[in-house]
Amino acid sequence: MLDDRYSLAFKLYPYERSADQDAETPVRHPVVVIGGGPIGVATALDLGLQGIPVVVLDDHEGIGMGSRAICFAKRSLEIADRYGCGQEMVEKGVVWNLGKVFHEDRKVFEFNLLPEEGHQYPAFINLQQPYFERFLVDRVREAQAQGAPIEIRGKNRVDAVEDKGDRVAIDITTPEDSYKITADWVIGADGAGSPLRGMLGLDFEGRVFEDSFLIADIRMHADFPTERWFWFEPTHKAGASTLLHKQPDDVWRVDFQIGWDVDRKEELKEENIRKRLDAMLGPDVSYDIVWTSIYTFQCRRMKDFRHGRVIFAGDAAHQVSPFGARGANSGMQDVDNLGWKLGLVIEGKAPESLLDSYDEERKHGADENILNSTRSTDFITPKSKISHTFRNAVLDLAEQYAFARPLVNSGRLSVPCVYDGLSLNGPDALNGGPARTRVGAPCPDAPLGDGFLLPKLGGGFTILTINAEAPEALTEDGVTATRVAVSAAEDATGLIAERYLGDAEAAVYLVRPDQHVAARWDAYDEQALRAALRKACGKE
Amino acid sequence: MSDLNLDPNIADPDGFYAKLIEAHEGLSDDESAALNARLILLLANQVGDRAVLDAALEAAKTVGH
Numbered sequence: 001m002l003d004d005r006y007s008l009a010f011k012l013y014p015y016e017r018s019a020d021q022d023a024e025t026p027v028r029h030p031v032v033v034i035g036g037g038p039i040g041v042a043t044a045l046d047l048g049l050q051g052i053p054v055v056v057l058d059d060h061e062g063i064g065m066g067s068r069a070i071c072f073a074k075r076s077l078e079i080a081d082r083y084g085c086g087q088e089m090v091e092k093g094v095v096w097n098l099g100k101v102f103h104e105d106r107k108v109f110e111f112n113l114l115p116e117e118g119h120q121y122p123a124f125i126n127l128q129q130p131y132f133e134r135f136l137v138d139r140v141r142e143a144q145a146q147g148a149p150i151e152i153r154g155k156n157r158v159d160a161v162e163d164k165g166d167r168v169a170i171d172i173t174t175p176e177d178s179y180k181i182t183a184d185w186v187i188g189a190d191g192a193g194s195p196l197r198g199m200l201g202l203d204f205e206g207r208v209f210e211d212s213f214l215i216a217d218i219r220m221h222a223d224f225p226t227e228r229w230f231w232f233e234p235t236h237k238a239g240a241s242t243l244l245h246k247q248p249d250d251v252w253r254v255d256f257q258i259g260w261d262v263d264r265k266e267e268l269k270e271e272n273i274r275k276r277l278d279a280m281l282g283p284d285v286s287y288d289i290v291w292t293s294i295y296t297f298q299c300r301r302m303k304d305f306r307h308g309r310v311i312f313a314g315d316a317a318h319q320v321s322p323f324g325a326r327g328a329n330s331g332m333q334d335v336d337n338l339g340w341k342l343g344l345v346i347e348g349k350a351p352e353s354l355l356d357s358y359d360e361e362r363k364h365g366a367d368e369n370i371l372n373s374t375r376s377t378d379f380i381t382p383k384s385k386i387s388h389t390f391r392n393a394v395l396d397l398a399e400q401y402a403f404a405r406p407l408v409n410s411g412r413l414s415v416p417c418v419y420d421g422l423s424l425n426g427p428d429a430l431n432g433g434p435a436r437t438r439v440g441a442p443c444p445d446a447p448l449g450d451g452f453l454l455p456k457l458g459g460g461f462t463i464l465t466i467n468a469e470a471p472e473a474l475t476e477d478g479v480t481a482t483r484v485a486v487s488a489a490e491d492a493t494g495l496i497a498e499r500y501l502g503d504a505e506a507a508v509y510l511v512r513p514d515q516h517v518a519a520r521w522d523a524y525d526e527q528a529l530r531a532a533l534r535k536a537c538g539k540e
Numbered sequence: 541m542s543d544l545n546l547d548p549n550i551a552d553p554d555g556f557y558a559k560l561i562e563a564h565e566g567l568s569d570d571e572s573a574a575l576n577a578r579l580i581l582l583l584a585n586q587v588g589d590r591a592v593l594d595a596a597l598e599a600a601k602t603v604g605h
Binding site for chain 1: 545546547548549550553554557558560561564565567569572576599603604
């Protein structure tokens, strides 16, 4: 009745009987999250840390095997830091900056992610997804012990969901019985194959690319450097393109592009995988195979992420091809965006229509990710003879001439989305202010005192003043913004001034709970700030 | 050497590349070759400077196989 569809890497939330199963009438919950993967658990953390009761339902008892997502971007780590588990991830992860691109066996060029000074977190870490998820669940356990109202129910499979207008009815099957609950809000975080999407008969449209990739995660003691190596048309012929990338525990991710018309069962036989690996690594390298999988590139999203009281996040809402680390990382940005909005709506401090801005902002993000990963896919797997000719011309030229290097596209790595021109944005009224901190942008980190700026922002609304006066707190219609005062003179590196002042002498920023800039000015103006705070809460 | 610019000079390189490939969509090999020829001639006219055009020809001939 409730057979596992996959084996577990970590069993973290074993089935336990809930009092809801013995209730006479379905128990009502403010928020139910469907799916206990990284996006579902992060959503629960965001809400639970705000004090909002949340129940996570998952049809398994823990985290699935397989590394799956391995590249976690700075922004995801900053979000995890806000939840209290970013440091653990960096300590376990592998930090990398250098990428090399090869064509046949010649190095075409290399790129450096050029870690900027003055950030708490690196540009990227590689970390197997099960570890990322485990750190989130560990943090849930810690938060629960401190009173955060989070519940994760393993082996609770959702069979039916019905939006009844004022609530959502949910039918659940457990190993013991079936029961019903209701929820004010349901978050669909049940992955790319989202059963919830199917139950509600919702669309998921886009492109499937006609090529297959074979992933082999292998454990070996090799002296390859900690870099991302990407081969176009390697002469070992083990794949039309190949990627090698290091993970923790001496595990390496190898991706082979193996074509569209393949026999999956045959390709996944260990002897056949070893043939490819031996061709690539040479006959003398020994290794163990840790995990293998075959996948296709798909770029698609739901037409709408919000459907009344049901809201979709992560892969359930959008799917991209992987060579840009835009899957799990964009899901974390969904959570970051949704958490505070849902919190304000549940507390009655913002209208339900604020949730439409989640739909607007994160569809904007998804479209940007889909555009980038579609272009990467077209470059990596050219679909016509002429496209292939151009691709190889770019690679040939890039080897000698810098001009062609920006055209080489082996994946455009995830950067957080800027919500340019969207509904919640207030005035951008800082003359000479830097473009990177414009309204809609995520706040970049910078050194502050003994630590960093970002940990002081977020959670709630912040009035960030730099060389400017403002009251310590301001409440507008139930929503409070508190001040963080910074003097640019205190920052010896000058990075706060560079990133937040530009040519201005002073600045006042209104920063959203997800650390995006809501509005900015050159001085404090109470009426302007009140108006921007209203707008950022969907009240205008 | 002439003033052939070999440093990056195209704004939004990914957008340009996507448009270039899109222009060839659905064309036969001969049609694609003809499109490329027309495009080269248009761009060459834009460049104008014979020394630059000669240098570009030379650069294109000397890379690859």
